[in-house]
């Protein structure tokens with residue numbers, strides 16, 4: 001954990017305070033709260049090289065012998081793909097070219113191909129998953145760099161990816177400029193700071209609805225829909241944040257609208273989760289098989 005984040009990745013303020021400290025599988029994980037904008041981010045955190053090594057080690061542990069995703073994993077991904085489709089179709093009429101970043105086994109791309117008739121493309125760094133997705137006829141690349149020449153896309157999706165990236169604003173701005181059509185859509189899903197445990201070593205950011213919206217706006221997007229919900233895991237607890245956004249036209253100056261009271265909101269959210277989990281365990285966490 002050798003990289004200290006000295007300035008807030010959203011508002012660049014250098015004023016922050018510790019928000020959460022814990023041991024995550026033998027590793028100390030510290031999250032800080034920006035005193036200016038209310039963003040929660042990990043610091044110190046893994047450097048780029050450490051992070052690559054971490055993913056490689058996890059990858060070996062999880063997919064020894066080049067095995068693909070297991071049945072349970074696929075059930076979760078299928079349920080999530082259905083829920084993301086239901087969200088998207090309420091706002092988006094047509095998708096012709098769809099890029100999914102962190103596409104895993106490709107089930108979201110498949111779902112959108114079946115329903116919207118879109119042409120799929122995926123980015124997936126994990127080799128076993130990449131091969132699995134390719135077997136269903138989806139072109140999948142290991143990184144965005146390999147995709148040059150195939151842009152623009154009219155839908156770019158990222159489910160449970162943004163919180164892993166060291167510079168969410170820069171990454172999203174780059175997507176908007178180089179990969180997304182001017183009238184295109186960005187579909188995002190991330191854990192909700194006010195319900196999800198979230199503070200894992202690989203989660204460099206823990207977003208609230210407000211800080212996710214601000215991150216999108218800073219990257220030049222206009223948010224069309226943003227929902228906190230539990231699908232497909234819960235009908236009563238908002239574990240996740242899902243957003244649809246488009247490139248802002250014309251581009252406008254970013255206005256900071258700080259998140260306030262993050263610590264108390266987190267405490268109340270987790271308390272609510274504990275109570276509802278005890279009262280309605282089957283609605284609080286749905287097993288997917």
Ligand SMILES: [Zn+2]
Nearest residue numbers: 008011034037
């Ligand atoms: Zn900040």
